[in-house]
Amino acid sequence: MEKISLANLPTPIVKLEELSKEYGKNIYLKRDDFTGTEVSGNKVRKLEYAIAEAIENKCDTIITVGALQSNHCRATSAVCAKLNLDCHLLLRGEDLEVEGNLFLDYMLGSNIHILREDRDLEKEAIKLFNKLEKLGKKPYIIPMGASNKIGTYGYIEAFNEISKYEEKEKINFDLISMAVGSGGTYSGIWYGNYTNKTNKKVLGFSVSSSSVEFKEKIMNILKEIDNNIEKFDSVEINDLYVGEGYGKSNREEIEFYLHVAKTEGIILDPCYTGKAFRGLIKEIQDGNIKEDNILFIHTGGLMGWTKEQRNMAYKIVDERS
Numbered sequence: 001m002e003k004i005s006l007a008n009l010p011t012p013i014v015k016l017e018e019l020s021k022e023y024g025k026n027i028y029l030k031r032d033d034f035t036g037t038e039v040s041g042n043k044v045r046k047l048e049y050a051i052a053e054a055i056e057n058k059c060d061t062i063i064t065v066g067a068l069q070s071n072h073c074r075a076t077s078a079v080c081a082k083l084n085l086d087c088h089l090l091l092r093g094e095d096l097e098v099e100g101n102l103f104l105d106y107m108l109g110s111n112i113h114i115l116r117e118d119r120d121l122e123k124e125a126i127k128l129f130n131k132l133e134k135l136g137k138k139p140y141i142i143p144m145g146a147s148n149k150i151g152t153y154g155y156i157e158a159f160n161e162i163s164k165y166e167e168k169e170k171i172n173f174d175l176i177s178m179a180v181g182s183g184g185t186y187s188g189i190w191y192g193n194y195t196n197k198t199n200k201k202v203l204g205f206s207v208s209s210s211s212v213e214f215k216e217k218i219m220n221i222l223k224e225i226d227n228n229i230e231k232f233d234s235v236e237i238n239d240l241y242v243g244e245g246y247g248k249s250n251r252e253e254i255e256f257y258l259h260v261a262k263t264e265g266i267i268l269d270p271c272y273t274g275k276a277f278r279g280l281i282k283e284i285q286d287g288n289i290k291e292d293n294i295l296f297i298h299t300g301g302l303m304g305w306t307k308e309q310r311n312m313a314y315k316i317v318d319e320r321s
């Protein structure tokens with residue numbers, strides 16, 4: 001599969017020494033938040049493949065979809081700006097605060113279409129595709145989170161990076177964990193583990209939908225990649241830590257992010273990595289994780305801290321001082 005190089009790879013893996021001591025496991029972090037600045041996070045690994053396909057097909061316009069604070073849409077905006085492609089973002093949301101990722105989308109020169117919560121983004125993308133084609137453009141649609149066959153190659157490659165690290169450092173991660181928002185990151189890591197017969201547990205934490213819905217979605221992506229896979233029973237998605245809902249935080253969650261920040265000097269995002277990492281730690285505390293060498297993938301998302309979440313964090317810090 002062809003790709004273009006857009007991310008700083010391979011990303012480092014670091015041991016979280018203090019949290020490892022605190023929770024009695026060897027906890028490592030793969031810093032996919034280091035893939036870049038404007039393009040930081042997991043999405044750029046997927047875009048390396050999706051944009052390569054668009055360019056190969058001589059497309060001049062990228063259309064993609066997401067929530068108002070989508071990290072994927074921001075990364076796509078940056079890549080399009082760099083490669084001189086027109087970028088159209090269909091963003092769903094009601095709160096029009098122009099900050100974080102949305103602010104960067106504007107700065108990066110994307111065409112922004114904001115749609116009400118009840119609109120079907122994928123259908124709207126096809127309508128826009130037809131309209132732009134009539135105007136003489138050659139558009140290419142990247143689905144939500146670039147979580148389709150082509151985007152998933154980015155995380156099969158990430159699995160190979162992890163294997164190389166294990167070989168070099170003489171360690172075997174028996175559990176790899178990450179946030180699940182549209183399923184592509186999980187699918188790539190699961191498939192790498194499956195094809196290499198490395199027998200790791202791959203544990204995803206949902207940030208929105210039920211585990212049943214995500215398993216279905218992931219199975220569909222995996223079947224697109226390889227229709228000879230016989231068993232999917234090791235696809236494991238925990239949906240117990242979604243909390244108040246997608247993109248929303250409660251006090252306990254924010255307190256946990258502050259703890260990680262203060263103990264390890266690492267900032268998690270409240271929408272994806274925060275929820276998932278908190279879920280992983282809670283599962284360790286509850287004795288549900290038997291594996292000892294654990295790798296969590298930090299998939300980025302720092303620009304997604306909303307004003308409300310920042311204020312909650314500030315209030316907690318202020319109360320303590």
Ligand SMILES: Cc1ncc(COP(=O)(O)O)c(C=O)c1O
Nearest residue numbers: 071181182183184185272299301
């Ligand atoms: C920062 C961040 N982490 C994790 C995810 C989840 O990854 P995936 O969509 O591949 O499940 C996303 C996007 O959904 C994200 O923006």
